[in-house]
Amino acid sequence: MELFNIFIKAAFIDNMVLAYFLGMCSYLAVSKTVKTAFGLGLAVIFVLGITMPINWLINNYLLDGAINGLDLTFLRLILFIAVIASMVQLVEMVIEKVSPALYNSLGIFLPLITVNCAILGGSLFMVAREYNFAESIAFGLGGGFGWFLAIIAIAAIREKIRYSDVPPALRGLGMAFILTGLMGIAFMSLMGIDPAALTGTK
Amino acid sequence: MAEATTAAKSAAAKSEPLFGKKEKQLITDPLYDNNPITIQVLGICSALAVTSLIYPSLVISVAVVFVCGFSSLITSVLRNRIPKSIRMIVQLVIIATLVTVVELSLKYFSYPVYKDLSVYIGLIITNCIVMGRLEAFAMANRPWRSFLDGIGNGLGYGAILLLVAFFREFFGKGSLFAGSPAEMKIIGPNADYFINTMAESGIGSMFSWYSNNNLMVLPAAAMFLIGIFIWIQRSRTPKLVDVS
Numbered sequence: 001m002e003l004f005n006i007f008i009k010a011a012f013i014d015n016m017v018l019a020y021f022l023g024m025c026s027y028l029a030v031s032k033t034v035k036t037a038f039g040l041g042l043a044v045i046f047v048l049g050i051t052m053p054i055n056w057l058i059n060n061y062l063l064d065g066a067i068n069g070l071d072l073t074f075l076r077l078i079l080f081i082a083v084i085a086s087m088v089q090l091v092e093m094v095i096e097k098v099s100p101a102l103y104n105s106l107g108i109f110l111p112l113i114t115v116n117c118a119i120l121g122g123s124l125f126m127v128a129r130e131y132n133f134a135e136s137i138a139f140g141l142g143g144g145f146g147w148f149l150a151i152i153a154i155a156a157i158r159e160k161i162r163y164s165d166v167p168p169a170l171r172g173l174g175m176a177f178i179l180t181g182l183m184g185i186a187f188m189s190l191m192g193i194d195p196a197a198l199t200g201t202k
Numbered sequence: 203m204a205e206a207t208t209a210a211k212s213a214a215a216k217s218e219p220l221f222g223k224k225e226k227q228l229i230t231d232p233l234y235d236n237n238p239i240t241i242q243v244l245g246i247c248s249a250l251a252v253t254s255l256i257y258p259s260l261v262i263s264v265a266v267v268f269v270c271g272f273s274s275l276i277t278s279v280l281r282n283r284i285p286k287s288i289r290m291i292v293q294l295v296i297i298a299t300l301v302t303v304v305e306l307s308l309k310y311f312s313y314p315v316y317k318d319l320s321v322y323i324g325l326i327i328t329n330c331i332v333m334g335r336l337e338a339f340a341m342a343n344r345p346w347r348s349f350l351d352g353i354g355n356g357l358g359y360g361a362i363l364l365l366v367a368f369f370r371e372f373f374g375k376g377s378l379f380a381g382s383p384a385e386m387k388i389i390g391p392n393a394d395y396f397i398n399t400m401a402e403s404g405i406g407s408m409f410s411w412y413s414n415n416n417l418m419v420l421p422a423a424a425m426f427l428i429g430i431f432i433w434i435q436r437s438r439t440p441k442l443v444d445v446s
Contacts, residue, residue, distance in 0.1 A: 019421060024246040025330040074306060077324050078298040085291050114290065117328040124321035169436035173243060174429045181425030188420065 003138040006131070010142030013191055016118045017150040018184040023118030027151055028176055030112075037155035039102075040113075043091075045144030047113050048122050051087050052140030055080050055123040056133055080123050088114045118147050154179060228350040232358030235439075238331045239362040240432050245331030250366070250424045252322050254374065257382040259367035261308070261315055262322065263360030267353055269300045270332050274340040274352030281341050293336045294327065301326050318381070331359055366427045374418030 016022045023044070030040050058079055063072045092110045096103045103110075113119060122143045126136045157179055166175050238244050245266075252258045273296050277284075284292050305323045308316045316323070326332065335355050340348040371378060376389040389412040417423055 021246070021250045021421060021424070022325070024250070025244060028243055028246065074302060077302050077305070077327060078295060081294050081298050081327055082291065085294055111290070114294070115328045115330055115333050117325050120328045121321060121325055124324050128320055167433070167437075169440070170429070170433045174432035174436065177425050177429035177432065181422040181429065184422035184425060185420065188422075 003134055006135050006138045007142035007145075010139050011146035011149070012187070014143075015146040015150060015187055016121065016143050017147055018180070018187040020121065022121040023116045023147055026112050026116050027147075027154065027180075028173070031151055031155040031158055031176070034152060034155045034159060037151045041148030041151050043110060043113055044116065044118060044147050045141065047084070047088060047091060048119055048140040048144035048147075049137065050091075050140075051084050051119060052122055052126060052136045053133060054083055054087065056126060056131070056136040058083065059127055076127070080120060084119050084123075085114050118143065150183070153183060157183075225347065225350050228347060229354040229357065232351075232354040233361060234358075234435075236358075237362065237435075238334075238355050238359045239428065240435055242331075242334065244334045245329045245359055246428070250363075250428075251421060252319060253363055253367040253424050254370050254419055254421075255381060256364065256367045256371050256379050258315065258319055259363045260360075261312075261319065262326070263356070263363050265301075265304045265308075265323065266326055266329065266332070266359055267356030268304060269297060269326055270335060270356035270359075271349055271352040273297050273300055273332055274335055274348040275345050277336045277340040278343060278345040278348035284341075289341070293333060297332055297336075298327050315381075331355055362428070362431065365431070366424050369427055370418045370423055373415045374423070376412060376414055 010016075014020065017024065017027055026040060031037050059076065063076055063079070088110060092103075095110070122140055125143075126139055129139075131139055154176065158176060161175060161179070170178075232238055236242065239246060252262055273293070276296050277293060280292075301324065304326070305316075308319075308323060332352075335348075335352055339351045343351070368378070371380065372388065376387060378386045378388055
């Protein structure tokens with residue numbers, strides 16, 4: 001149940017996009033239609049779900065004084081980003097082999113995930129909050145799911161708002177920013193929820 | 203590598219002035235006409251969450267200017283030796299190294315600020331503006347120009363960051379530069395400035411009636427402010443308007 005708490009907290013209360021502004025670039029660039037947003041969202045869940053435990057293992061068994069008591073934590077950033085870049089590359093190759101249709105629909109979004117701050121941010125948060133192995137997986141999946149929800153929501157709103165009478169100078173990007181702000185406020189109402197009380201593990 | 207730098211630099215210096223009109227444009231363009239945040243929409247990612255106060259935003263801005271400038275310089279020097287297929291990873295390693303330098307220096311010079319910014323310093327790596335400039339400019343231009351382009355884009359980014367932070371801190375907390383040695387409490391109940399010497403009941407600030415606007419402290423306020431900046435900028439320059 002502890003893991004479920006972390007999942008809920010990462011997905012809703014500490015939503016990557018709406019509470020921390022992580023992964024904002026791809027969030028704004030790829031949210032013009034629901035279809036592409038859906039593909040990117042799934043890819044983010046997937047990549048967050050794998051890189052998080054791998055980075056956990058690296059952090060705890062390589063960097064944190066595990067080798068002859070050496071403190072190698074200053075290499076953390078470089079190793080994390082290298083893991084993410086290579087995992088994205090790997091995922092890209094696997095998807096291309098297994099399902100060319102999905103690969104074509106994701107297109108350029110897959111390599112874009114490397115520089116999606118939500119991925120690296122997730123790993124850094126995991127270190128800062130001292131999660132254990134299972135918790136890091138739950139946090140990765142929860143964070144990815146929250147990101148997925150946010151991008152689907154904004155894409156749906158942006159599809160609808162095309163029919164509204166927005167001032168010309170505010171059309172497109174400007175409106176997307178303001179909508180994100182409003183969604184952030186809406187998501188803040190979830191902040192009062194205590195996930196421990198929700199699952200009865202208090 | 204050092205020889206290559208000096209050779210390329212002296213070649214650039216011989217053919218054209220070191221800081222001519224074009225070079226100046228590289229610095230000034232990203233400040234307004236081609237601003238990384240409001241026009242290119244890059245680099246909104248990590249650092250907006252730090253804009254609730256001016257001081258951390260200033261630290262992040264300086265860090266981004268440094269990383270952006272020097273990663274452009276290094277990438278540009280190495281641009282002909284980087285194989286196309288692994289250029290992303292090479293660029294990321296260059297950026298990550300520079301960010302590690304920033305992180306360790308900050309940890310040494312000002313530990314409280316380092317603690318406050320926690321993961322956001324590391325997230326400069328994935329700040330798309332750094333990577334974006336490497337791909338778009340540094341891979342195809344001479345080192346000195348790329349360096350200026352990096353600095354210019356870092357400054358354009360920092361300008362927006364500081365503007366947002368100014369509004370958020372001033373109206374949200376009534377202070378400026380909170381957390382730094384130069385903290386000023388301008389308006390609000392505990393203000394130290396604009397002392398009203400004419401008051402009959404006790405001496406207080408002329409603006410002590412102001413109660414802090416808590417909306418400005420929320421992350422959402424940054425989004426509204428940038429939305430409004432884009433609105434203002436696009437109404438002033440109609441050619442930027444998004445037709446889709």
